[in-house]
Amino acid sequence: MSFQSYKQDLYDETKKHLKKTDISLAIEPGSNNFKMTYFLNGETANFEELTCYRLIRQAFKRELKPVWGKVAVDSANKGKELEWFIEGGVVKNEELLKTYMQMMNESMIKTGIYNSSGEVILAIILPARAKEKLKIKTIECFKKIYGKIIVLDEVTSMLASYPCYEDGKKVLPTRLGGDFGAYTRDWVIVVDGLVATKKVKDRVVEICDSRRSDAGIHIDELIQRLIGEHYGVEISLDMAREIKELYWNMVFTYRKKKKIRLVDTSNRPEEIELTPAIADESLAPTIESSASDIPKLLDLLDISVRNRVIEDEMIISGGLMKIEGLAGAIEVALKEEEYDYSIIAAINPKFGSTDGGFTITRQFKEAFGK
Amino acid sequence: MKVDETLLFNLIFKTGELMYYTAKKLKYAAGRKQKYKSLQLTIIFLCLKKIKKDKFFEVMASLGKRKDNVLRAHGKLLEDGILDIEVDEGVYYKVNPKIKQEIMKIAEEKLYHVEKEQIEFAESKEIEIKVAEKREETEYSKEQLEKLVGVG
Numbered sequence: 162m163s164f165q166s167y168k169q170d171l172y173d174e175t176k177k178h179l180k181k182t183d184i185s186l187a188i189e190p191g192s193n194n195f196k197m198t199y200f201l202n203g204e205t206a207n208f209e210e211l212t213c214y215r216l217i218r219q220a221f222k223r224e225l226k227p228v229w230g231k232v233a234v235d236s237a238n239k240g241k242e243l244e245w246f247i248e249g250g251v252v253k254n255e256e257l258l259k260t261y262m263q264m265m266n267e268s269m270i271k272t273g274i275y276n277s278s279g280e281v282i283l284a285i286i287l288p289a290r291a292k293e294k295l296k297i298k299t300i301e302c303f304k305k306i307y308g309k310i311i312v313l314d315e316v317t318s319m320l321a322s323y324p325c326y327e328d329g330k331k332v333l334p335t336r337l338g339g340d341f342g343a344y345t346r347d348w349v350i351v352v353d354g355l356v357a358t359k360k361v362k363d364r365v366v367e368i369c370d371s372r373r374s375d376a377g378i379h380i381d382e383l384i385q386r387l388i389g390e391h392y393g394v395e396i397s398l399d400m401a402r403e404i405k406e407l408y409w410n411m412v413f414t415y416r417k418k419k420k421i422r423l424v425d426t427s428n429r430p431e432e433i434e435l436t437p438a439i440a441d442e443s444l445a446p447t448i449e450s451s452a453s454d455i456p457k458l459l460d461l462l463d464i465s466v467r468n469r470v471i472e473d474e475m476i477i478s479g480g481l482m483k484i485e486g487l488a489g490a491i492e493v494a495l496k497e498e499e500y501d502y503s504i505i506a507a508i509n510p511k512f513g514s515t516d517g518g519f520t521i522t523r524q525f526k527e528a529f530g531k
Numbered sequence: 532m533k534v535d536e537t538l539l540f541n542l543i544f545k546t547g548e549l550m551y552y553t554a555k556k557l558k559y560a561a562g563r564k565q566k567y568k569s570l571q572l573t574i575i576f577l578c579l580k581k582i583k584k585d586k587f588f589e590v591m592a593s594l595g596k597r598k599d600n601v602l603r604a605h606g607k608l609l610e611d612g613i614l615d616i617e618v619d620e621g622v623y624y625k626v627n628p629k630i631k632q633e634i635m636k637i638a639e640e641k642l643y644h645v646e647k648e649q650i651e652f653a654e655s656k657e658i659e660i661k662v663a664e665k666r667e668e669t670e671y672s673k674e675q676l677e678k679l680v681g682v683g
Binding site: 172273323333524525528 | 586589590668669670671673675676678679680681682
């Protein structure tokens with residue numbers, strides 16, 4: 162069965178049982194974090210959870226937080242087979258995802274987000290460029306718990322929440338959007354609310370680009386290596402990620418030096434100074450390759466469509482965009498390639514796609530719910 | 532800036548930063564020398580969220596807190612007059628209105644402080660931070676929605 166017809170069946174089924182009173186929920190299964198947007202006590206709220214640690218906690222009946230030093234290496238080895246049950250937005254280990262969703266469902270009922278999974282209309286946000294078979298497999302895992310499901314594309318749902326105008330009228334988005342995830346970095350061109358396609362030798366292909374070498378985890382590895390080279394301190398990958406999340410905005414965007422104390426992999430305390438130079442070095446490959454990929458992607462479009470796309474700014478979401486200066490840095494690098502194109506970061510970048518997906522689900526429910 | 536209980540609840544689980552500030556301030560409010568422990572603060576925030584009594588321990592358990600510890604911490608909060616004694620079975624634990632006001636104030640200050648600090652810093656360094664303009668809700672028609680969901 163093709164994904165399109167599977168999606169059509171899912172859509173028909175959902176529409177048949179859709180009620181106005183259903184509770185909207187948008188979930189994006191990320192490799193690192195499970196992100197969702199929901200409505201609680203009259204307020205839209207976001208929630209994220211480190212995917213692997215929850216299962217490790219359950220399996221070893223004790224709490225394991227991201228830890229530093231030798232303990233990190235040991236616990237990572239213990240939980241190796243439990244980690245990464247989702248990769249690049251699609252399922253890798255079905256059994257674990259099902260177990261995880263069961264636990265998630267229970268805790269959501271406990272927190273009072275909804276009373277039973279039957280009253281939920283769920284938006285699953287998956288990447289456009291993933292393999293169709295894997296996408297179906299992923300949705301099947303959610304289907305065991307939730308009956309009413311709509312499937313959205315990561316970047317389209319993010320772009321849909323930013324207004325687009327044509328002759329003063331609000332229209333579906335025609336833009337270039339990006340998503341910097343933990344495992345993949347995607348660019349997707351959306352034309353009139355659908356992922357742009359192109360005919361190549363009688364075959365229709367989607368115009369999107371995905372790279373693993375620019376994803377968050379590779380930047381973590383680079384930080385790990387750079388700190389080793391500059392200071393002779395060996396740190397865990399967990400720690401490199403934490404350094405990136407806590408200090409990279411300050412060091413890269415605001416050019417401030419920061420002295421930190423850390424524990425190396427053999428549990429020795431060390432003091433190092435993070436400098437803008439290290440931050441620049443760790444982000445340079447990402448910025449460079451982004452700047453060279455965007456023009457290649459735009460060149461695939463017809464000239465009239467291309468002009469429509471570059472009329473508006475490009476919007477990038479994803480956890481990495483918490484580094485506020487990154488969008489500006491890519492824009493500068495693009496200018497060097499003689500492309501004058503405005504790039505901005507999404508509001509609430511980590512939850513860009515779930516927030517958008519949530520809005521679409523809510524409107525969809527109001528329009529079609531009985 | 533509007534600060535309500537849901538936002539508080541989210542903040543505490545997201546950052547834990549607010550917890551620290553509240554602890555620092557409540558230390559004086561409660562007349563205790565030692566800093567407030569996270570468990571007691573979690574109880575306060577759950578009470579603010581109006582979790583029903585029968586669900587209270589379930590939520591605590593899901594957060595990994597043991598029932599005996601919760602009861603002990605709860606007792607201390609009642610002693611200090613931060614929580615009011617529950618009136619009836621199934622009724623919410625109530626937070627002392629004065630303390631509630633105090634927490635709201637801290638939350639407001641904290642949120643405001645963070646925003647202001649960031650803006651001031653950016654202005655002083657003349658750094659251009661490009662973030663999308665405030666998003667307005669885009670209302671889509673039925674046909675547009677069907678297209679967005681992918682089967683129009």
